[in-house]
Amino acid sequence: MEPSGREHMxxxxxxxxxxxxxxxxxxxxxxxxxxxxxxxxxxxxxxxxPVYEADYPLxxxxxxxxxxxxxYVPAGEPAERIxxxxxxxxxxxxxxxxxxxxWQVGNAIAPGRLIQPFERLSITYDRAFGxxxxxxxxxxxxxxxxxxxxxxxxxxxLDDLLVDGTPMPNTEEIERxxxxxxxxxxxxxxxxxxxxxxxxxxxxxxxxxxxxxxxxPFLPKDFRQDYFQAAPADQQMPYPVGGEEVFLLxxxxxxxxxxxxxxxxxxxxxxxxxxxxxxxxxxxxxxxxEPDKGTFALTWRASVPLRKNVFEIAQVLAGHMPRGWWRxxxxxxxxxxxxxxxxRARKREAEAKxxxx
Numbered sequence: 001m002e003p004s005g006r007e008h009m010x011x012x013x014x015x016x017x018x019x020x021x022x023x024x025x026x027x028x029x030x031x032x033x034x035x036x037x038x039x040x041x042x043x044x045x046x047x048x049x050p051v052y053e054a055d056y057p058l059x060x061x062x063x064x065x066x067x068x069x070x071x072y073v074p075a076g077e078p079a080e081r082i083x084x085x086x087x088x089x090x091x092x093x094x095x096x097x098x099x100x101x102x103w104q105v106g107n108a109i110a111p112g113r114l115i116q117p118f119e120r121l122s123i124t125y126d127r128a129f130g131x132x133x134x135x136x137x138x139x140x141x142x143x144x145x146x147x148x149x150x151x152x153x154x155x156x157x158l159d160d161l162l163v164d165g166t167p168m169p170n171t172e173e174i175e176r177x178x179x180x181x182x183x184x185x186x187x188x189x190x191x192x193x194x195x196x197x198x199x200x201x202x203x204x205x206x207x208x209x210x211x212x213x214x215x216x217p218f219l220p221k222d223f224r225q226d227y228f229q230a231a232p233a234d235q236q237m238p239y240p241v242g243g244e245e246v247f248l249l250x251x252x253x254x255x256x257x258x259x260x261x262x263x264x265x266x267x268x269x270x271x272x273x274x275x276x277x278x279x280x281x282x283x284x285x286x287x288x289x290e291p292d293k294g295t296f297a298l299t300w301r302a303s304v305p306l307r308k309n310v311f312e313i314a315q316v317l318a319g320h321m322p323r324g325w326w327r328x329x330x331x332x333x334x335x336x337x338x339x340x341x342x343x344r345a346r347k348r349e350a351e352a353k354x355x356x357x
Contacts, residue, residue: 001058003205003219008303009310011268012055013282013318016297019252019259019289026262026296033288033297039195042126048150049125050192050230052288055299057228060285063239064231067190067251067289071097071121074255078117083174085249086190088261088287091237094249095188096172097121103153103181105164111179112168125194127170128187129153129178135162146198148187155181190289192230203227230286239283252291261287261298268302271315278304282318 001007016033017026035055042048051068065088073079085094099121104112121127130151132144136159145154153169155162163181171188172178178185193199204227205211205220215221229236242263249256266282282300289296306312328335336342 001219002305003221003223005218007306007309008058009270009306009313009316010056010058010301010303011270011282011316011318013266013268013300014055014297015264015300016295017262019257019291019294019296022258024259026259029295033295042124046196049189050194053192053230055286058303059225059301060228061225062229062236063283063285063287064192064229065091065235065237065287065289066192066231067123067248067291069123069190069251069289069291071118071123072250072253072255073119074250076119076253078119080115080117082250084123084251085247086235086251086289087245087247089237089240089244091235093190093234094174096174096177097123097250098168098170098172100170101168102165103155103163103168105160109158109160109163109181111177121170123171123189124191125151125187125189127152128189129169129172129183129185130187133157135159135166145187146201148194148197150194151187153178153181158182189232190235193232195227199232200227200229239285240287241284246289246296248289248291257291264298266300266319267317268300269317270304270313271317273312273314280304 012035014033014035016029016031018029020026036052038054039045039050040052041050065086067086071082071084073082081096081098083094084097085092098115099118100116101114102112103109125148128148128151130145130148131154132142132149133154133156134142135155136142136157141157143156145151151169152167155166158181169178173186173188176185203224205223207220211220240261242261244261245258246261247256247258251257268280268282270278280302282302284298285301286299287296325335336345
């Protein structure tokens with residue numbers, strides 16, 4: 001729904017591909033990831049990192065590039081710190097992944113010298129800088145780091161007893177390491193940003209008494225479509241067309257992995273009840289990389305504004321169909337791509353009638 005209250009029919013098409021071996025092209029995976037109906041999290045919703053976000057926003061002004069995975073130490077030798085990197089088309093993002101460590105109190109509060117070496121470490125916003133400072137016994141002195149309220153390492157109250165021995169983040173910027181619990185650091189991860197976190201909340205609009213009195217249940221007039229972007233700002237790019245280079249650094253056991261996005265056109269046709277139709281091309285507005293699974297997914301999206309309600313759309317076609325399909329539709333007949341498919345369809349019909357009897 002637009003802020004004006006006008007409704008749209010949205011079509012999302014997702015394709016899952018295998019990350020190819022060097023020199024090969026991506027191929028469709030045998031098991032396709034289904035469209036996501038509701039947001040999922042690493043733990044308790046709202047108190048843990050988002051994993052998959054629902055696939056049905058109205059639109060995204062740009063393409064989200066998301067990665068769910070782990071940092072791998074080259075050659076499998078345990079290390080205290082490594083650099084990971086992601087490049088897709090025009091965007092590049094790198095940061096450090098650090099083993100488990102704690103804040104330590106000495107002459108001052110500082111990162112502890114003891115760092116737990118690792119061979120593989122999961123990358124999520126749960127492990128990035130941020131979190132809630134709820135260590136004080138007085139709830140009025142609690143606060144949260146709204147750029148990432150579910151992270152670790154953040155303290156607004158620098159009481160030695162409250163900070164000493166608490167976890168530090170496992171990720172940090174390369175040029176700006178985390179050295180102070182009350183610092184203003186960029187949380188580093190590749191996954192979705194929470195809907196209520198500061199980077200997205202500024203686009204959600206104003207929900208005040210005027211909105212309750214005059215606008216509810218519609219979106220506020222100052223709502224922006226940028227709110228639907230799940231990726232952090234440095235992981236958003238123009239809609240890809242296929243062929244863009246993808247490069248992963250220390251995000252797979254191989255250390256370096258590269259390939260190009262496939263070129264796949266997804267035309268989408270909306271057939272109206274009155275006989276006319278609207279045709280458009282789906283745009284890729286979400287790239288989801290899952291190196292631990294050896295797959296990535298592309299989501300194409302298109303929408304059409306409705307004149308009255310959803311029932312005015314009789315049928316939606318996503319993808320290319322042969323001439324026989326179009327002819328069968330014009331004649332009001334069913335289309336079967338082969339005699340074998342026709343035979344299977346009639347067998348299913350016969351079995352259904354037998355079951356009803």
